[in-house]
Structures are given as C-alpha cells and as structure tokens.
Amino acid sequence: PQKIIIDTDPGQDDALAILLALASPEIEVLGITAAAGNVPVTLTSKNIRKVCELAGRTDVKVFAGCEGPMEGSLFTAEYVHGATGMDGADLPDPEMPLQEMHGVDFIIETLMAHEPGTVTICTLGPMTNLGTAIAREPAIAARIRQIVLMGGGLFEGGNVTPAAEFNIFVDPKAARICFGCGAPIVMMPLDVTHQTLTTAKRVAAIKAIGTPLADAVVGWLEFFERFDEQKYGTDGGPLHDPNVIAYLLKPELYEGRLCNVEIETDSVLTKGMTVADWWGVTDRPKNATFMRHVDADGFYALLTERLARLPAK
Ligand code: BDR
Numbered sequence: 001p002q003k004i005i006i007d008t009d010p011g012q013d014d015a016l017a018i019l020l021a022l023a024s025p026e027i028e029v030l031g032i033t034a035a036a037g038n039v040p041v042t043l044t045s046k047n048i049r050k051v052c053e054l055a056g057r058t059d060v061k062v063f064a065g066c067e068g069p070m071e072g073s074l075f076t077a078e079y080v081h082g083a084t085g086m087d088g089a090d091l092p093d094p095e096m097p098l099q100e101m102h103g104v105d106f107i108i109e110t111l112m113a114h115e116p117g118t119v120t121i122c123t124l125g126p127m128t129n130l131g132t133a134i135a136r137e138p139a140i141a142a143r144i145r146q147i148v149l150m151g152g153g154l155f156e157g158g159n160v161t162p163a164a165e166f167n168i169f170v171d172p173k174a175a176r177i178c179f180g181c182g183a184p185i186v187m188m189p190l191d192v193t194h195q196t197l198t199t200a201k202r203v204a205a206i207k208a209i210g211t212p213l214a215d216a217v218v219g220w221l222e223f224f225e226r227f228d229e230q231k232y233g234t235d236g237g238p239l240h241d242p243n244v245i246a247y248l249l250k251p252e253l254y255e256g257r258l259c260n261v262e263i264e265t266d267s268v269l270t271k272g273m274t275v276a277d278w279w280g281v282t283d284r285p286k287n288a289t290f291m292r293h294v295d296a297d298g299f300y301a302l303l304t305e306r307l308a309r310l311p312a313k
C-alpha cells in the first residue's frame, strides 16, 4: 500500500477524505496531523479522532499540529463549517487519545525514518505543519514521494478573496515553502473541486448505503453544501478534500498540467493566490501538476463504493 500522512483541518469535506483513505486497502495511513484552519487546532485534533472512531479505526495515530500560521494570526471558517467545524452530524466525544508528539515532529521523524521516496504527504488544510517541518529540517524535502494537496485555483478564482482559496490564503508563507521545496507536487485546486458537486442524486446514492455512518456523511454534506449552493447557484456544493485521496486511488480520473506555480504572500489584493503558469509564458521551473478536470461521476462512484465498505457504526 501507499504510505501516507494526512494533514487536515476537519471540516466536513476533510472528514470524508479521511473516511475514504481509511476505507481503502491501497493506502496505509501512517498518522494524521491536525492543522489549524477551518476551526482552531484543539477542535480539528478532536474532530479527526471522532472520524477515526466512526470508521472503527481507534488504532490510527493522531497528532496536534501548529496553532496558527507561520506568520500573522489565524483566519478560521466557522461561517462555512459551523462552530464545531463538522456541524451536520452529532458524533460522540472521542475516547481515543491524542499522541503526545507534536505533528511537526511526527512529519519530520516519519520522513527521516522511511526510505526516501516512500511517504506521500496529503495536505487538506493550510500547509502550516508541512511548511514548518521543511523549514526546521530541510532534509525531509528530498525524501517526500509527493505532496498531494487541496488548495489554490486559477480559472475559478478564489473562495475567500477574488484571488485566493482558503487553504493557501490562511498560510501563504507555509504554502510558498512547500511549493519551493523541490518535492513533486500535485494540486487539487478549486478548478477541480468545483466540478465534484454534491448533487441530490449523488447524495441520495450515499444515503442508500443505509448505515449510520452514511447518515452522518449525508448530514455533513447537507450542512456543508448549503453555503456554496447558495453562493454559486449550483445543484449541490463543491466537495473539495476527498479529491486528494481519490487521486491516490484513481489518478486516471484527473487531468492537469505540470507547470510553475508560485504563491503570492505580500500583495493586499492577491495574498494567497496560486500564480500558475498554465500557458508556459515564463521559464520558471515546473514544480507542480495543476489539475484542471475530473471525472466527477467516477469520483462519486469511488467515494460511495468505499464508504459502503466501512463498518455500519
Ligand atoms: C478548503 O477550505 C476548507 O474550507 C475545506 O475544508 C477545503 O480544504 C476549500 O477551499
């Protein structure tokens, strides 16, 4: 199986990404690190454990990460995700423990302990933990198999400002470190995630799984989509983070282009923008595969089939 670390800020869509990974035998989750993003890290580290327990996976190691971005103060998104970060389904408080080690140390130690090129890092929130790890121990960068992330956007613009997507906007400095570190990068930007819409038909297919776990997922989706549905006028809202895991399972669902991507960190108007050189108008190094299209029906078929494999908790 592909060894991965998931760095995440649940988040209803983060929760689904975690479930998709835990349901998939092709993937071995070495650990999950909590990022500060949608809600503060005290809540995201708790939410991750709630999701692991829902999946019957109390064996997964969960670590708390940094409390805020590498620079400046934390911008959160309760206005999208609710006060808990995972409003829409009521899950019991977790019993499984949080590991004592800090998430950043876990990322560094894991990459140093494994053969180079064998561990993939999946970031589903602001890239603070990975950026901090690379800044502290630059030798890890050459050991990363690939970074697969949800973040950024080009043709779709931004969702926090006209230019910036939330995950990159919250910690542009960390994103810049990650994009400049030399490891292979695959990006799932808004250009992709705005195609994987939670239409009524797709949500009904998940509901039809008929387990309490599926009910929790539907509760999350219905809460989460209300925000974007209203905003974009689409049938359903975009589902972002599970695209990262779906890519590991079925890369053939995605199409994109290897190009240069730089992160704007300073400008008042465009802070957090992923400046992707899609047309190759510069000689800057091609550092990231910018995904632009997804087979959305194939994505939902995969997600639904995998959710049905999880225990009927
Ligand atoms: C990203 O921001 C968060 O609100 C979601 O969990 C996703 O990771 C989308 O911009």
Ligand code: CA
Pocket (backbone or CB within 6 Å): 008, 009, 010, 011, 013, 014, 037, 038, 124, 125, 241
């Ligand atoms: Ca997220």
